[in-house]
Amino acid sequence: MILHSLRVANWRSLLNPVELGPFSDRLNVIHAPNGTGKSSLFEAMRRALFDAHHVSGEEIEAVRPWGRSLAPQVQVEFIQSGVRYRVEKTFLDGASAHLFRFEEGKFQPLADSRNADSKLREIIAASDAPGRGLSKHEHWGLSEVLWAPQGALHLDSLSSSVTENLRAALGVQLTGESGSRLEELLEERYQTYFTKGGKPRTGKQAAPILALESEHDAAVAERQQRLEHQQRFEETSRAVEDARQKRGQARVEADALRDAVAQTSKQAETYLLLQSELEQKRLTEQGAKERFDAIGKSLELIGNTREEITGLEVKIRSSETLVTDLATEVKNTANAAEEARRKRDESRRQRSSLVQSTAEVEDAQAFVDDNKAHQALAARIEKLRRFETDLKQGKERRTALVAPDDKTIREVRKNLTALEKAQAALRASLIHLTVKPDKKTKIHQRSPNESQTVAAGKAATFSGSPEVTIEIEGFGTIQASGPEGDAEANAEALREAESKLTKLTQPYGTQDPDRLQLLREQADELDRNIKQLEEQSSEVLDEDSADELNQQSAELLARIRERLGRFPTWEKQPPTVSDLKSALEKQRKTIEATIETAEDEYDKAQSAAQAVEKRHGKADGELKNARLNLEAAQGRMKDLTKDGQSDAARANARQEALMAWEAAKTRAKECETKLNEIPGDPQKDLQKLGRQLKALEEAETQARDEENQAEGRLQTLAAEGAYSKLAACEETLADLKSRIQRERLRMDATKLLYDTVTSCKAAIVAAVAAPVERTATHMLSRIAGPRLGTVRLTENFVPAGVRPEIAPEPVELTNLSGGEQEQLFLIIRLALGQVLAKEERQLVVLDDVLNATDTGRLARVLNLFEECADRLQIVILTCHPERYRGLEAATFFNLQERL
Amino acid sequence: MKFLHTSDWQIGMKAESVGRMAERVREERLEAAKRVVHAARDNGAEMIFLSGDVFEDNAVDRLLVRKVGEILRAFPGPVYIIPGNHDPLVPGSVWEHSVWKDAANITVFSKSEPVELDQCILFPCPLHEKYSTKTPTAWIDARDVTKPAIGLAHGNVEGIPNGEPDYPIPRDAANRLGLDYLALGHWHSFARYDADDGACRMAYAGTHETTKFGERDSGNVVVVEIAHHGTPPKLTPVKTGRLDWRTVERTVDQPQSLEAVIQELGKLDPPDATLVRVIIGGVLFPEDRHSLVRIEELLASRFLFGSLDTSALIPAPDGEGWIESLASGSFRDAAVKLRSQAAQSANPEERAVATQALLQLFELYERSRA
Structure with a gap:
């Protein structure tokens, strides 16, 4: 299709009719500022070609000029397959459509109204638009690729019809005749089983195999359960068999054991009888033995008692003698102890003399100490007195000495300096007149009024201010004068300085600072002496006052005098404390030794008395015991011999008892021999066998119980008919397996078919898309250089990305810059357009594109446009006409000028 | 004497290979059992010998046991059964079911010892465990008997290709033991073992109803006729299977x-x-x-x-x-x-x-x- 001209009225901002054309069949640039209506032109053309004239709705209503009730109108003239057409459409109010064909030099009506719409679609090979709605990209036919609306240069997808057209144009047969239907059927079949992602369908529209597999899983679980029941049945059957064998074996063993129990029982009975007999015989033997022992013991007791009586009588006699002797000794020792006690008490009384001697020693010690303290105190008091005398004299001398302080001295020195300065200034301000007469001359000065005689050759100076007037006899008066005022002021300053100095030094009698300094040093020396004496006095006092020292001295003297009153000899000869202490210690030792000896003597005497008394008591007790024992022995003897038999008779009876014992012993031995002939203890064996028999009987009972229980279980299990249920279950399982197998085969076949067709299609597309990819790659390389590599298309001819040579993997579009993306989309459209233009020139419309492309690349793009114009009519809508001025062969339309 | 030899009913067996039709297949085996009884009656058999594996397992549904018992009970003559390796005589086995005591004409052998009947002497070899390498017929000695000696055994005749090693039975067991006929069970297809003199004194009757795909000649019973001790038995296979x-x-x-x-x-x-x-x-x-x-x-x-x-x-x-x-x-x-x-x-x-x-x-x- 080639666009010839375009006329639009009442279309958005294009209120007045505007007509563009005739367009060049190569390159056209429509330019105008923003908002002028460039895109409206493009929109109007699309609406005229693809939309039914009677469309309605908000979108077409929006086309009306704002605030006006005007019906949008558009007229397009174009050439298709060498035939020139014109379509006129009015939308909304008075909607109409007219299609004309250029015949014999003029446009002749071809179709009207809806017929015009459908005829037009047929001519430009557009697909049907949706009812009364507006057309969309997918309804534009090939223009979907060739026309790029504003802001929609990208190509994300293409409608199937366009794709098919492209494939047809490329000579590609992907699905063959009726291929679309076949493809739909295959897709439908495939989606019966699988999702688009190739996974088995789940949910409400799940693949049938899933339900079968679910049933199969349930059947497997049931089969497992049935199988367990079957196995349990067989195991229980075996358990019954085992229990029967166990019970039979236990019964056989129990029968065998019962025989052994009977024999052992008989033997045990005999054993018991012999045991009883032996016990009886042992008792008889024991009785005989006891009788023998009793007679022997009686004989022994009689003999012993007899000996005991004799011994006791002897003992009683000797004890009586001993008791008498000891009574005498007790009396003697008591007297001796009394004497010793008296001596001890007497020696203890000597201790009182020590108290007096000790008091004298203590007084002597105190006397000596007090004397020493009194002497030391007297020395301190004397020393203190001397210090106080010196201190008094020092303070008097210090009081007499008037000395300036350092500050005063500094003031004097300062005033002396000021005085000297005043004197110098005064001298400098006076007029000095020196006269040196040749002969002795009397000279009188008027002020002050005084005269003097000056020897010949001697000089005399007269000073004064403001003038000096002298009268020299014989000569006359000489007056010398100078400046007035200064001398008087200086004299006043001098006086004032002298006055201050006098006032400062008046108390000290001298104005000589050195002397004043000497006075100051003398005063300091006196102050130091006073302070030293005060410190020494304080040291002597040691926190005591002089009165306290005097009082202490008086107290000590009083104590000394009191002791001299008691010990007058200490007046002349003071006591020697150590001698007194030695004498006292000697006296104490002598007395203590005496006391200790007396006490020892007493203790010995006392112990001797007590020992004798104890022996006497003991001998007396023994005597009494012996008498009692004798009495008891005599009683026993009486009892032992009360039968009146003789010792010989008793010996005979004992011999007879011995013989009876021996006979019983022999009979018991014979019985024991018989008992020993029976091995072991049959009774124990019998008990053991009884326990074994009982255990076997219990085992038999248990086996019978187990058998009964197992039989009960077996009957229950048999009644279940486990095998029949298992068989039914396995049949179901087999049937399910078979159906699953068939279904899986069906699914696998569908998947294989689908995958095979898909892979074949991909291979074909890859083969036929290659020329387009090559053309696009070539164009991209010319614009952007080789960096981006080759262009890749999907099977639906939309760009998938690029494959740079240096990159191992393809690069997706989103990873390219904005400029490169729009360049890529542009060249894909141009490449596809060239393919489509093989049979007929095609219109390419680019509405405000390449806004992100830099100037350098844009120039290359313009070159491409010029080359493509050999096959394509290109219409560019832009607000930047200067960017396209490089297109020398292009026809430019200034829309603004035409409004 | 004339009797019917059958075995390996495998009642309650599972049939995994037929999917949802397994239950139907099981039911057919019971129907076939009824046809066995009819065949015995129709062919004038005085008694029925069942040579093991009447049941697929000792843990089959007890209702099935009762049904089988009732079917056999309907036969007017005696029925002699030995437990096989699938239903060995063990505690909890199908043979402890009360139906066997209730049916007066049915005898389930529990011991390997001769049993003398009016017409013959039986040498039953009941099995007590699933697997064993013992020869179940080893104890039989019928060389001195005067009545027809008939053995009932369950095991593998030696020499069967891919035969399992358990419960081996010599190929000449009948002749060696002096039996007039050894009624075998374990294999599901009819198979006869002719002696050197051409007489067939031991045979597998096979299962009465085919159990799976691939079985060679199953779905039969054998009607055996023995004139008297020592004469070769006459074997007549009768079709009882329907599937x-x-x-x-x-x-x-x-x-x-x-x-x-x-x-x-x-x-x-x-x-x-x-x-x-x-x-x-x-x-x-x-x-x-x-x-x-x-x-x-x-x-x-x-x-x-x-x-x-x-x-x-x-x-x-x-x-x-x-x-x-x-x-x-x-x-x-x-x-x-x-x-x-x-x-x-x-x-x-x-x-x-x-x-x-x-x-x-x-x-x-x-x-x-x-």
């Missing part, structure tokens, strides 16, 4: 070959007692696809049970006109690829999937043209 387990296996290599299969299936009668397994291998021609569909329909609708196995069928390498009729493009390429895969893949499963895929494409292609 026809038919396998139709064909390899096709020419177009239209499947029509013959359809005709053959059409002749099978009675269809409601016929179970058919059709196995078709070889080459499938496009024009035969409809025949294949018809076979499937026939199997599903006409017979008691039908199955079709085409896993060994591959599309014809040439002559696939419909593929050529596809316009050049992805579908034609895919069809050619699948055809090659179906014919040449080394993996049988892959071949089957590819064949099925090609068939699906054909079906879709025809629908797209409709």
Whole structure:
């Protein structure tokens, strides 16, 4: 299709009719500022070609000029397959459509109204638009690729019809005749089983195999359960068999054991009888033995008692003698102890003399100490007195000495300096007149009024201010004068300085600072002496006052005098404390030794008395015991011999008892021999066998119980008919397996078919898309250089990305810059357009594109446009006409000028 | 004397190969049991000998046991049974069911010891466990008897190809043991063992109703007639089975070959007692696809049970006109690829999937043209 001209009225901002054309069949640039209506032109053309004239709705209503009730109108003239057409459409109010064909030099009506719409679609090979709605990209036919609306240069997808057209144009047969239907059927079949992602369908529209597999899983679980029941049945059957064998074996063993129990029982009975007999015989033997022992013991007791009586009588006699002797000794020792006690008490009384001697020693010690303290105190008091005398004299001398302080001295020195300065200034301000007469001359000065005689050759100076007037006899008066005022002021300053100095030094009698300094040093020396004496006095006092020292001295003297009153000899000869202490210690030792000896003597005497008394008591007790024992022995003897038999008779009876014992012993031995002939203890064996028999009987009972229980279980299990249920279950399982197998085969076949067709299609597309990819790659390389590599298309001819040579993997579009993306989309459209233009020139419309492309690349793009114009009519809508001025062969339309 | 020898009723057996018809197959075995009793009565048999495996398992439904008992109880003469390896005499076995005590004419032997009857002496060999390498007839010594000596045993006659090693029975057991007839059970097809003198003194009666596809000569009982001790018995097989387990296996290599299969299936009668397994291998021609569909329909609708196995069928390498009729493009390429895969893949499963895929494409292609 080639666009010839375009006329639009009442279309958005294009209120007045505007007509563009005739367009060049190569390159056209429509330019105008923003908002002028460039895109409206493009929109109007699309609406005229693809939309039914009677469309309605908000979108077409929006086309009306704002605030006006005007019906949008558009007229397009174009050439298709060498035939020139014109379509006129009015939308909304008075909607109409007219299609004309250029015949014999003029446009002749071809179709009207809806017929015009459908005829037009047929001519430009557009697909049907949706009812009364507006057309969309997918309804534009090939223009979907060739026309790029504003802001929609990208190509994300293409409608199937366009794709098919492209494939047809490329000579590609992907699905063959009726291929679309076949493809739909295959897709439908495939989606019966699988999702688009190739996974088995789940949910409400799940693949049938899933339900079968679910049933199969349930059947497997049931089969497992049935199988367990079957196995349990067989195991229980075996358990019954085992229990029967166990019970039979236990019964056989129990029968065998019962025989052994009977024999052992008989033997045990005999054993018991012999045991009883032996016990009886042992008792008889024991009785005989006891009788023998009793007679022997009686004989022994009689003999012993007899000996005991004799011994006791002897003992009683000797004890009586001993008791008498000891009574005498007790009396003697008591007297001796009394004497010793008296001596001890007497020696203890000597201790009182020590108290007096000790008091004298203590007084002597105190006397000596007090004397020493009194002497030391007297020395301190004397020393203190001397210090106080010196201190008094020092303070008097210090009081007499008037000395300036350092500050005063500094003031004097300062005033002396000021005085000297005043004197110098005064001298400098006076007029000095020196006269040196040749002969002795009397000279009188008027002020002050005084005269003097000056020897010949001697000089005399007269000073004064403001003038000096002298009268020299014989000569006359000489007056010398100078400046007035200064001398008087200086004299006043001098006086004032002298006055201050006098006032400062008046108390000290001298104005000589050195002397004043000497006075100051003398005063300091006196102050130091006073302070030293005060410190020494304080040291002597040691926190005591002089009165306290005097009082202490008086107290000590009083104590000394009191002791001299008691010990007058200490007046002349003071006591020697150590001698007194030695004498006292000697006296104490002598007395203590005496006391200790007396006490020892007493203790010995006392112990001797007590020992004798104890022996006497003991001998007396023994005597009494012996008498009692004798009495008891005599009683026993009486009892032992009360039968009146003789010792010989008793010996005979004992011999007879011995013989009876021996006979019983022999009979018991014979019985024991018989008992020993029976091995072991049959009774124990019998008990053991009884326990074994009982255990076997219990085992038999248990086996019978187990058998009964197992039989009960077996009957229950048999009644279940486990095998029949298992068989039914396995049949179901087999049937399910078979159906699953068939279904899986069906699914696998569908998947294989689908995958095979898909892979074949991909291979074909890859083969036929290659020329387009090559053309696009070539164009991209010319614009952007080789960096981006080759262009890749999907099977639906939309760009998938690029494959740079240096990159191992393809690069997706989103990873390219904005400029490169729009360049890529542009060249894909141009490449596809060239393919489509093989049979007929095609219109390419680019509405405000390449806004992100830099100037350098844009120039290359313009070159491409010029080359493509050999096959394509290109219409560019832009607000930047200067960017396209490089297109020398292009026809430019200034829309603004035409409004 | 005349008696009926039967065995291996396998009542309650499972029939996995027939899918949902298994229950029907089981019911048919009970019906066949009734026909055995009728056959005995109709052929003048004085007694019936059942040589083991009356039941498939000792844990079959007890209702089945009672039904079998009732069927045998209907026979006017005595019935002698030995437990087989499928229903050995063990605790909880089917033989503990009360029906055997209730039926006065039925004797279930529990011991291997001779039993003297008026007409003969029986040497029963009941089995007490499922597997054993013992010879069940080893204890028999009938050389000195005067009455016809008849043994009942269940096991493998030595020399049977692929025979199981358990319960071996010598091939000359009847002669060696002095038996007039040894009524055998275990194998499902009728088989006789003739002695050197031409007399047949031992035989498998086989199962009374075929149990599965592939059995050689099953669905019979044997009526045995013995004039007196020492004379060769006369064996007469009598058909008692009703189900026809038919396998139709064909390899096709020419177009239209499947029509013959359809005709053959059409002749099978009675269809409601016929179970058919059709196995078709070889080459499938496009024009035969409809025949294949018809076979499937026939199997599903006409017979008691039908199955079709085409896993060994591959599309014809040439002559696939419909593929050529596809316009050049992805579908034609895919069809050619699948055809090659179906014919040449080394993996049988892959071949089957590819064949099925090609068939699906054909079906879709025809629908797209409709």
